[in-house]
Each structure stands twice: as structure tokens, then as C-alpha cells.
Amino acid sequence: MPPLRNPILPGFNPDPSIVRVGEDYYIATSTFEWFPGVQIHHSKDLANWDLVARPLNRKSQLDMRGSPDSCGIWAPCLTHDGHEFWLVYTDVKRKDGSFKDTHNYIVRAPAITGPWSDPVYVNSSGFDPSLFHDDDGRKWFANMLWDHTRRRHAFAGIRLQEFDPQTGTLVGPRRTIFHGTDLALVEGPHLYKRNGWYYLLTAEGGTAYEHACTLARSRDIWGPYELHPQKHIVTAKDSPFAALQRAGHGDIVDTPSGATYVVHLAGRPTTQRRRCVLGRETALQAAYWGDDDWLYVKDGPVPSLYVDVPGTRDEEAYWAERRYTFDSASASGEGRLHKDFQWLRTPEPERIFAVADGTLTLFGRESVGSWFEQALVARRQTHFSYDAETVVAFSPSDERQFAGLTAYYCRFNFFYLAVTADEDGNRELLILSSESSWPDGDLRMPFPAEPVPLPARGKVKLALTIRGPQLQFYYAVEGEGQQEELKPVGPVLDASIISDECGGHQAHGSFTGAFVGVACSDLNGTAEPAKFDNFTYRPVRDPTDRYDI
CATH class of the missing domain: 2.115.10.20 (Glycosyl hydrolase domain; family 43)
Structure with missing residues (x-):
């Protein structure tokens, strides 16, 4: 053996x-x-x-x-x-x-x-x-x-x-x-x-x-x-x-x-x-x-x-793609998250998400990185290289509402591809990141990429690839019964900051690990919902990675 x-x-x-x-x-x-x-x-x-x-x-x-x-x-x-x-x-x-x-x-x-x-x-x-x-x-x-x-x-x-x-x-x-x-x-x-x-x-x-x-x-x-x-x-x-x-x-x-x-x-x-x-x-x-x-x-x-x-x-199971659907678990239409997912801090999950009728709905709460009540649902990163995808329906009214796909460690280090809007309500796609800005936890300015205009309506497919220390975001807009091919948005980002050593308190004070998942914020306090159809986590074998198990 x-x-x-x-x-x-x-x-x-x-x-x-x-x-x-x-x-x-x-x-x-x-x-x-x-x-x-x-x-x-x-x-x-x-x-x-x-x-x-x-x-x-x-x-x-x-x-x-x-x-x-x-x-x-x-x-x-x-x-x-x-x-x-x-x-x-x-x-x-x-x-x-x-x-x-x-x-x-x-x-x-x-x-x-x-x-x-x-x-x-x-x-x-x-x-x-x-x-x-x-x-x-x-x-x-x-x-x-x-x-x-x-x-x-x-x-x-x-x-x-x-x-x-x-x-x-x-x-x-x-x-x-x-x-x-x-x-x-x-x-x-x-x-x-x-x-x-x-x-x-x-x-x-x-x-x-x-x-x-x-x-x-x-x-x-x-x-x-x-x-x-x-x-x-x-x-x-x-x-x-x-x-x-x-x-x-x-x-x-x-x-x-x-x-x-x-x-x-x-x-x-x-x-x-x-x-x-x-x-x-x-x-x-x-x-x-x-x-x-x-x-x-x-x-x-x-x-x-x-x-x-x-x-x-069982190596086959370890490397298998995980495609998560949000199917109802009961006649009432209420479901549960897959056991791979967790959320942050609150024992009242009904205030931040609901699973029903094949959809995960996040209710926009506080900002990403809040220590009190933020709507963020994610699973652990367990491979050094992987792909992640989701599809979101979200109708923000201004820049204080945003939802999307995130690679997350804590308030000090995260990457976030978010559907949001400008001050006039025009929907757009924006990369929000906090690249180890401890002790401030500020967003990186200028943004890693210019906002991408989006149609006023319709679902958006969001994706990321991580290959060791490199992260690339992608997106596609759903049109008339069809969806565009995924295309990259923004530069290649430093995925290695989603780590203990960049967690705001360095290795002796940052104790968790990298997650990937979905999030929604509404800083207007109106709990604008974002609906996610599915979530995919796809491990990728990297022949150059000495740690692949």
C-alpha cells in the first residue's frame, strides 16, 4: 500500500x-x-x-x-x-x-x-x-x-x-x-x-x-x-x-x-x-x-x-469538480447550504441568506470585511490551483450596493469581482481588492481595472482562476437565451496575499485560510438581494506544483 x-x-x-x-x-x-x-x-x-x-x-x-x-x-x-x-x-x-x-x-x-x-x-x-x-x-x-x-x-x-x-x-x-x-x-x-x-x-x-x-x-x-x-x-x-x-x-x-x-x-x-x-x-x-x-x-x-x-x-474524489446547486430540500421550498460552505460570525443566517427553488439569495448587509453582519457564503480553498464560477442576478441602484464572487481571507486581504452601479445607477462590473493594506484595511486605489459597463438587466457569469500565486477574474453577460464566452477582466493579481502572512497580523496573529465564495453588500441599509444560480469549484492539477497531493 x-x-x-x-x-x-x-x-x-x-x-x-x-x-x-x-x-x-x-x-x-x-x-x-x-x-x-x-x-x-x-x-x-x-x-x-x-x-x-x-x-x-x-x-x-x-x-x-x-x-x-x-x-x-x-x-x-x-x-x-x-x-x-x-x-x-x-x-x-x-x-x-x-x-x-x-x-x-x-x-x-x-x-x-x-x-x-x-x-x-x-x-x-x-x-x-x-x-x-x-x-x-x-x-x-x-x-x-x-x-x-x-x-x-x-x-x-x-x-x-x-x-x-x-x-x-x-x-x-x-x-x-x-x-x-x-x-x-x-x-x-x-x-x-x-x-x-x-x-x-x-x-x-x-x-x-x-x-x-x-x-x-x-x-x-x-x-x-x-x-x-x-x-x-x-x-x-x-x-x-x-x-x-x-x-x-x-x-x-x-x-x-x-x-x-x-x-x-x-x-x-x-x-x-x-x-x-x-x-x-x-x-x-x-x-x-x-x-x-x-x-x-x-x-x-x-x-x-x-x-x-x-x-x-481516494484521489479521484479529491480531484473531482464540485458543482453546487441550491435545490430545495423540503416541500416548503426551503433548502440548506451544502456542508462545504460556511458564513461569518452570525447565528442568524436567515438575515443574510436563503436557499430555495434552486437559488441562493444573499441579502445585502454590511460591507465585505465587517465584523458584525456581512452576507458572505464561501468554501475553503483546498487546492493550490483551481477554477471557480457562479451566475448572479443583481440590480444595484448605486455604488453602495455590490455583489459577486470573492477570494477571501479577512477584512485585510480579499479580491472581489462585484456587480455594482455608478452614482447614476448604471450597472457595471468592478474589481474591489484590499491587498494586505493592514492596518487600514483600505481598498486598493486606483482600482486594479476600470469599471466594465454592463447591460441594465440580465444575469452575469463571474469566474476566477487561481494558478498558484496568480489570480485572474473573468465574466460573461447573459443575452437572449444565450451567454457570451467568458473573457478576462482586469490584470493578473497576486493570489498569494490570501494567506496567513498577509492577514493583517502576519503569521503569529492570522489563523484561518483562503476561502472562495459569493457575497452581497448594501451600504444603503435596504437589504437589496442578489440571487446566485449555482457555484462551481474545479481543482486543477499543476505539474509544476511540488505540493499537489
Whole structure:
């Protein structure tokens, strides 16, 4: 069986937490400001993964309106105690500056598909919480501790306290059990028990190119914890030419046969500027327990691009075109978005979109990049080269109404081919872009291209191609029962800015990944609708791309 090529979850899927229940593997990853919160993928063979749940999917669980870019849901930890699933996570309301407002919660469910409970609030002392189920039945809650009074950095160590599931509260003493290594910025704790040892796996070094997984152990859950002989069991910090960079924030799982694997986040930088367009992805490494009762990554600690797993990836499915239609799912004519799509922040999606009668209708709300209520529906970019197409019907009255196709990271970096109008109401096509204009988030001026006049009525087909770092927009106007051929509009644009490194806060503060989708804004406040007939995402193999999997 040929080895599997990493990552196992391509595109924006960071901070993986893995659990096995019987023959089934589940991975939970961070979603930040994208709603619904937390992605959970399922696999039987560690090679083929299917998105099966986004558990934080209603207002009583999550409301991120007003949360800045890369805030929202951080570092979920998914576990099973033999009876039910437990999911702990942080809802971040502020991350920049000396203070962080980080609220930690727990939800639980009898099955991975739910129903998931309303959240139980735990604490706000830091982020990246985890829940450990000890073999004596006790449950322990760990999170990194944020201390804004520390001069060098505010990462003050890993804090532990017992959690009482009956009262839903922390009980007993709380102590800092691990302060990390000289790499600093210790976070992402996971606890395990094996052969009488408690093992503590943490992330260190930040989320950029110094990232690492650090392992320590103790005979007592309270410590003291001794460091692994290698200190960091997964890291590419000293290997700048490794295919998988920014490797860290991991978790451990055993197969039914006793093999051990480590999942971790990683990035695949492109261009001379080392930009991770696909964000932080989930990779997998084979590992083994040594005679000294320490875990070692095979051929590690530098992460390998290839890993032997029980299964073989379905390459045909990975490269298949995805054509999304918006068909009704019920007799009432109401439908649901395909599971590949998400939107931003709001738990009231009915205010920003509706799916019915083969159409996705977006109701124009705030501007693209708003932290409160913007109508933007998109899916992850999971390939370095792809095509995207949609057809839109939109009748703007002025320049404050616009709708169309967008390649989007956050308010600081996006490209947007929009149907809009001039001040006299003449419909036109315009490229709006915010080319890494941090800290301002301004549109690029002058515009990348002159406005293209459009007929007063009729649908418009919008398309883009991305070939590695190059983005080209296209359009065609629908005429009398027919449609023009697509033709390019504007110059070739730098697609690599849709990346962590250009996200307004650079790699240590921008945490999501590239999306492609549709959007609609009405800055007049009249909620002018835009109707989209379909959406196509077509992966393209690039023979020059060393990362094609």
C-alpha cells in the first residue's frame, strides 16, 4: 500500500484534536470567526476523511458578531469518556494587545452528530482548553494561562484543575503544572496516561515557523513534569526546507492494532515570501513508544510529507469538480447550504441568506470585511490551483450596493469581482481588492481595472482562476437565451496575499485560510438581494506544483 501524502485535511483545518471510538476516528479543528463553529471529520482508515458535524450551530451555543478577524472558536479538544463525546473550546472576543478575552466552554453529545448540548461555561483564564478523563473516573480541565502583567510574554504556563461533571464547575485546587521550555509561548495542552505515566503534550513557539509539539511526563498529574529527551517531538523550526512548515499543536491516537500516530497542524508555504495560502492544515505522523516509555515520531522530529496508514486515499474524489446547486430540500421550498460552505460570525443566517427553488439569495448587509453582519457564503480553498464560477442576478441602484464572487481571507486581504452601479445607477462590473493594506484595511486605489459597463438587466457569469500565486477574474453577460464566452477582466493579481502572512497580523496573529465564495453588500441599509444560480469549484492539477497531493 503506497504511503499517504500529507496533509490529511488540506486547507484551513488547524489545531487538530483526534479521538478514536471503536473503529472510528474523529478530528475536531478550529473554525475561528466562521459559523457554524468547529469542524469534525470522520475516518475509518486515517486516509479518507468526511466532514460529519459542526456542533456549534445555533444561537444558544455561539454568537460571534463583533469578534475581530481570527477570533471566535480556538483549539477545540474532542474526547470520549466511554459514554459520550465531550468538546471543549475557547470563544475569543479579543486577541490583540496586552489583554485577551478568552471564554472557555464545554458541550457534550451522545453521538458525534448530536444533539450537542448548550455550552457550560468553565473559565476565562486563558485559551486552548482540554478535558482529560482519568482512569479513576475523575475529569481534569487544562488550559494555558494568560498573564498580562508579564513583561516578556503573557504565556504563563499550563493551568490544571478538576472538573465536576455533575455541577458543571471547576473544583478543588488549581495549579500551574508546566511552564514550558525556552522556546516559550506554551499552549495547546493535551493529557494522556500510559504505564503509570501522565504525559503532557503542548504547543510552543507561536503559530509561525518556530512552532513545535513539546512532550513532558510525570508520575503525578500535578507534576513535576520532565521533558522528553528530544524536547520537541514534532517541529520544522530548524529545517527551513522541509515540505511541511509551522508544524505544531498536536494530539495522539492509537489504532485498534496498537499503532500510534500524531496529528498536528502544518503549513505549506509558497512563493519566495513563504506564504501559506491554504492556511494551517492537519497532517499526520507515524509514531512509536520506545523502551524508555517515551513517544517518538518516526524519522522525526521534522514532519514527513509521507506517512503509512491503514487506508489509501481516494484521489479521484479529491480531484473531482464540485458543482453546487441550491435545490430545495423540503416541500416548503426551503433548502440548506451544502456542508462545504460556511458564513461569518452570525447565528442568524436567515438575515443574510436563503436557499430555495434552486437559488441562493444573499441579502445585502454590511460591507465585505465587517465584523458584525456581512452576507458572505464561501468554501475553503483546498487546492493550490483551481477554477471557480457562479451566475448572479443583481440590480444595484448605486455604488453602495455590490455583489459577486470573492477570494477571501479577512477584512485585510480579499479580491472581489462585484456587480455594482455608478452614482447614476448604471450597472457595471468592478474589481474591489484590499491587498494586505493592514492596518487600514483600505481598498486598493486606483482600482486594479476600470469599471466594465454592463447591460441594465440580465444575469452575469463571474469566474476566477487561481494558478498558484496568480489570480485572474473573468465574466460573461447573459443575452437572449444565450451567454457570451467568458473573457478576462482586469490584470493578473497576486493570489498569494490570501494567506496567513498577509492577514493583517502576519503569521503569529492570522489563523484561518483562503476561502472562495459569493457575497452581497448594501451600504444603503435596504437589504437589496442578489440571487446566485449555482457555484462551481474545479481543482486543477499543476505539474509544476511540488505540493499537489
